[in-house]
Amino acid sequence: MTTYFKNIYTALYTLFxxxxxxxxxxxxxxVTIQYPEVKLPMADRIRNRLYVNMxxxxxxxxxxxxxxxxxxxxxxxxxxxxxxxxxxxxGKKKALWVTKFDIDIAKCCFCQLCVFPCPxxxxxxxxxxxxxxxxxxxxxxxxxxxxxxxIAEKKxxxxxxxxxxxxxxxxxxPPKAEEPASKPAGDA
Amino acid sequence: MIYDFLLQLTGxxxxxxxxxxxxxLTFIIPFALFAxxxxxxxxxxxxxxxxxxxxxxxxxxQSFADILKLLQKxxxxxxxxxxxxxxxxxxxxxxxxxxxxxxxxxxxxxxxxNLDLGLLYIVAVTSLVVAGILMAGWGSNNKYSLLGxxxxxxxxxxxxxxxxxxxxxxxxMTGTLNLHKLSTDQTSSFYNWLIFGxxxxxxxxxxxxxxxxxxxxxxxISTLAEVNRxxxxxxxxxxxxxxxxxxxxxxxxxxxxxxxxxxxxFAVSAIVATIFFxxxxxxxxxxxxxxxxxxxxxxxxxxxxxSKGIFFVFVxxxxxxxxxxxxxxxxxxxxxxxxxxxxxxxxxIVALIMVL
Amino acid sequence: MxxxxxxxxxxxxxxxxxxxxxxxxxxxxYAAFNLLLTFFGVAGFYALLGADFIAIVQLIVYVGGILxxxxxxxxxxNKITDTEIKTGAFQVLxxxxxxxxxxxxxxxxxxxxxxxxxxxxPVAADTLRTIGNILMxxxxxxFEVLGVLLLIxxxxxxxxxxx
Numbered sequence: 241m242t243t244y245f246k247n248i249y250t251a252l253y254t255l256f257x258x259x260x261x262x263x264x265x266x267x268x269x270x271v272t273i274q275y276p277e278v279k280l281p282m283a284d285r286i287r288n289r290l291y292v293n294m295x296x297x298x299x300x301x302x303x304x305x306x307x308x309x310x311x312x313x314x315x316x317x318x319x320x321x322x323x324x325x326x327x328x329x330x331g332k333k334k335a336l337w338v339t340k341f342d343i344d345i346a347k348c349c350f351c352q353l354c355v356f357p358c359p360x361x362x363x364x365x366x367x368x369x370x371x372x373x374x375x376x377x378x379x380x381x382x383x384x385x386x387x388x389x390x391i392a393e394k395k396x397x398x399x400x401x402x403x404x405x406x407x408x409x410x411x412x413x414p415p416k417a418e419e420p421a422s423k424p425a426g427d428a
Numbered sequence: 429m430i431y432d433f434l435l436q437l438t439g440x441x442x443x444x445x446x447x448x449x450x451x452x453l454t455f456i457i458p459f460a461l462f463a464x465x466x467x468x469x470x471x472x473x474x475x476x477x478x479x480x481x482x483x484x485x486x487x488x489x490q491s492f493a494d495i496l497k498l499l500q501k502x503x504x505x506x507x508x509x510x511x512x513x514x515x516x517x518x519x520x521x522x523x524x525x526x527x528x529x530x531x532x533x534x535x536x537x538x539x540x541x542n543l544d545l546g547l548l549y550i551v552a553v554t555s556l557v558v559a560g561i562l563m564a565g566w567g568s569n570n571k572y573s574l575l576g577x578x579x580x581x582x583x584x585x586x587x588x589x590x591x592x593x594x595x596x597x598x599x600x601m602t603g604t605l606n607l608h609k610l611s612t613d614q615t616s617s618f619y620n621w622l623i624f625g626x627x628x629x630x631x632x633x634x635x636x637x638x639x640x641x642x643x644x645x646x647x648x649i650s651t652l653a654e655v656n657r658x659x660x661x662x663x664x665x666x667x668x669x670x671x672x673x674x675x676x677x678x679x680x681x682x683x684x685x686x687x688x689x690x691x692x693x694f695a696v697s698a699i700v701a702t703i704f705f706x707x708x709x710x711x712x713x714x715x716x717x718x719x720x721x722x723x724x725x726x727x728x729x730x731x732x733x734x735s736k737g738i739f740f741v742f743v744x745x746x747x748x749x750x751x752x753x754x755x756x757x758x759x760x761x762x763x764x765x766x767x768x769x770x771x772x773x774x775x776x777i778v779a780l781i782m783v784l
Numbered sequence: 785m786x787x788x789x790x791x792x793x794x795x796x797x798x799x800x801x802x803x804x805x806x807x808x809x810x811x812x813x814y815a816a817f818n819l820l821l822t823f824f825g826v827a828g829f830y831a832l833l834g835a836d837f838i839a840i841v842q843l844i845v846y847v848g849g850i851l852x853x854x855x856x857x858x859x860x861x862n863k864i865t866d867t868e869i870k871t872g873a874f875q876v877l878x879x880x881x882x883x884x885x886x887x888x889x890x891x892x893x894x895x896x897x898x899x900x901x902x903x904x905x906p907v908a909a910d911t912l913r914t915i916g917n918i919l920m921x922x923x924x925x926x927f928e929v930l931g932v933l934l935l936i937x938x939x940x941x942x943x944x945x946x947x
Contacts, residue, residue: 248766252645258750262474272478442787513817545840545912552840555848559820562855566813578859581852588848605912 282367287350289368290343292383296328296362299336303354303363311347312354315340317391317398328360337394338384345371346379430538449540452529459738460690461491466738467745474749501679506569509676513567517560518677518684524556525688528695533608534733535708537726546607547595550699551588554654557692558584561663561673564685568676576672579756580656580663586763587653587660593771594647597778598703601626601636607699611707618711623704635781642774644704646767648740651696653763655689657744659751660759697740698733708733792832799825812858816851823847837911 273280282288299316316336319325325334355364373379386394430451434444465480465488472479480487505511528550530540543549558581565577599605601622602613613627614620623640625633653660656672664672674685701707708729716724754762802821809815823846830839919927 244765248770255751259746262746262750265476266470266473268476270473270478271476274478274481510813513813543836544910545836548837548840548844548912552843552848555843555852558852559817559847559855562852562859563817566855566859574859578856581856585848585852599912603913 282369286367287352287365289345289366289371290348290354290381291364291366291368292341292343293362293364294338294341294383294385296330296360297338297341297383298328298332298334298360299338300359302357302359306353306357308351308353309347309349311344313340313342313344314338317394318401319394320397320401328362330360332360337386337391339386339391339394341383342380343383344380346376449530451538452526452532452534452540455534455734456526456529456687456691456694459694459734460687461495463690463693463738463741464491464494464686466742470742470745471749474746495683498679498683503679503681504676506676508569510567510569513563514676515567515681517564517567518681518688520560520563521557522560522684522688522691524553524558524560525691525695527553527556529691531607532695532698533611533702533707535726535729536608536612538730539608542608543606545605547598547605547610547699547703550695551592551595554584554588554692557688564677565673568673570676572669572671573673573675576663576665576669576675579669580673583656583660583663583759584654586760587650587767590646590650590763590767590771591654593768593775594643594650595703597639597643597771597775598622600775600779600782607702607707611702611709614706614709617713618706621704621706621709621711632781632784636778639774639778639781640704642770643778644700646771646774647703648700648743650763650767651700652744652747653759655692655696655744657693658748659754661748661753662756662759665753693741693744694737697744698737700740701733701736705736707736788832791828795825795828795832798822798828813855816855816858819854820847820851823851835911837915 299314301314301316304310304312304314315338317339319335319337325337327333350365352365355361371379384391431444431448434447435441438444438447468490469479469487480490483489483493505514531543531546531549533539561580561584562577565573565575565580568574595605598610602610604610604613610622614622618624620627623637623644625636625640656663663669664674669675674682677685710728710732714725714728716722716728799822802818802825805818806815806822809818823842827839827842827847830836830842
């Protein structure tokens with residue numbers, strides 16, 4: 241009999257304790273973040289979308305080679321001796337025209353391995369994480385600063401130079417005929 | 429009375445009865461929309477969330493968006509379902525819960541029918557809901573639905589007993605089952621509400637107060653169980669039975685079950701409010717009386733009635749987010765071992781006090 | 785035709801049709817739910833006759849209690865709907881004789897009885913109070929004996945269930 245009344249007492253008592261707690265929580269400020277309007281600040285070393293600062297890029301191709309999933313593809317063209325490509329922010333002299341610098345972020349595994357080898361620290365991960373696209377091709381980012389005409393021009397310049405060199409090599413002939421002509425083109 | 433007014437206006441008893449019977453619907457549907465929103469907001473804030481925030485200011489149009497979505501949904505009837513019963517069950521469930529509104533006085537100017545046996549009538553027509561739930565469970569031809577329906581019916585049938593016992597206690601005290609008379613008797617101030625001993629004179633009034641609190645607790649718990657709300661929601665237990673008897677329903681049929689559930693919630697809250705908390709009576713007095721505007725008073729009464737009802741609906745939601753679900757054996761033990769003996773003892777005490 | 789007659793014939797139609805289906809249908813569940821309609825129609829009749837208390841008790845006891853128990857029994861019995869229910873005609877001749885005699889008695893009593901037709905007798909304003917007074921004063925002994933009988937039935941059921 242005592243347990244019976246004790247049960248009733250416990251039931252009512254605990255009920256009111258519980259109701260007090262839930263009523264308090266009715267007025268506790270909510271922890272929900274209204275996402276598109278309010279965003280949490282990201283950590284400094286967050287690894288999200290890649291960005292390339294083309295002003296500093298010297299086209300060394302080291303990031304592309306480091307990438308385990310081959311999501312970076314780079315093409316470069318040698319500059320003419322007369323052209324001045326300027327310097328990077330760290331004072332390194334640029335010598336190559338970068339005619340293609342594509343990052344397929346759909347393939348990217350966010351390992352950050354491309355960031356470490358970069359000699360000029362021009363490729364890095366930003367905190368941008370909202371880059372969904374309707375087409376998969378939209379995730380292929382191109383960072384090249386030159387436009388299509390300029391690229392064609394640089395390429396034709398280089399081809400001309402090569403042709404001139406080859407012609408210059410071919411014309412005198414006597415000194416060394418057995419030198420292979422294809423060697424300078426091997427760095428593309 | 430609105431009925432007399434309608435009779436004067438149209439001059440036809442059938443038309444005015446029809447309009448008179450549709451009036452509660454114009455309250456229930458907006459109430460259900462509001463209650464769905466309230467439920468989501470209350471549950472969210474009790475869990476330190478925000479709830480719906482996108483549709484309209486603080487998501488107040490969310491229920492309308494939900495209704496639009498439900499209207500567009502395909503009406504799925506499973507291949508092996510018993511189609512006649514499956515299609516008829518939501519109608520029966522809603523008819524049962526809507527019929528209860530016929531005897532509920534919304535204000536001194538509106539009551540569906542001024543039945544002498546209003547309270548008993550409400551207990552009786554609620555049994556149609558049980559039949560509808562069993563019909564839904566069987567018609568779905570789904571073991572979860574059937575289990576939910578059987579559990580629901582067992583629960584409602586058991587918990588009708590403490591409800592009826594408390595109602596008998598009220599008869600012993602007031603000598604009437606007419607909800608309109610019950611409300612008009614508890615007049616003038618909250619001191620005359622039945623929970624504070626009603627309008628009994630002398631020491632009877634103070635002797636009745638503890639019994640009235642006990643009766644209020646018993647009827648609140650048992651009606652909570654009758655409408656299948658948490659902590660008594662084992663018929664719908666999401667973690668065990670998917671959704672209980674309305675597992676297989678979609679679209680507007682599902683919406684009808686939902687509407688019936690919220691109508692039921694308000695009906696039982698209104699009954700508790702009418703029995704113990706003065707029904708449509710204001711706790712202080714009426715602005716219409718002080719200003720001398722006679723038509724203001726029924727509107728004020730409706731306001732007090734609706735706020736009392738919505739307050740108890742809020743308490744039901746509050747309990748939902750406080751307590752975990754009971755087991756079936758705990759549920760039955762609660763009813764047969766605790767509520768019924770307490771209600772019987774309470775009835776005897778009240779009867780003794782009234783005789784002395 | 786007054787609304788009263790319209791509702792009378794409506795309830796009569798409900799009772800007759802549903803009772804017919806209860807007898808003829810081969811699906812036990814359909815029979816049970818048609819029985820619900822029959823009870824409901826009978827309750828409507830009581831209400832039309834001004835016996836509101838009886839109407840409500842009809843709903844509480846038959847719809848809320850007995851019918852629900854019946855449905856429970858049907859639903860918890862394994863595969864009751866799959867069993868063959870024999871509704872063929874057996875013993876047509878003796879059955880029709882007995883039914884004919886019984887209906888003859890019924891019709892005779894219906895036509896010969898002097899029914900008290902009193903449409904304008906005022907219905908008791910407070911049926912509940914009247915019934916309570918009658919039960920507690922005039923028929924107190926019968927009422928108590930019935931209570932004891934029900935208690936015995938309850939105890940008996942409990943003791944059988946415990947074995």
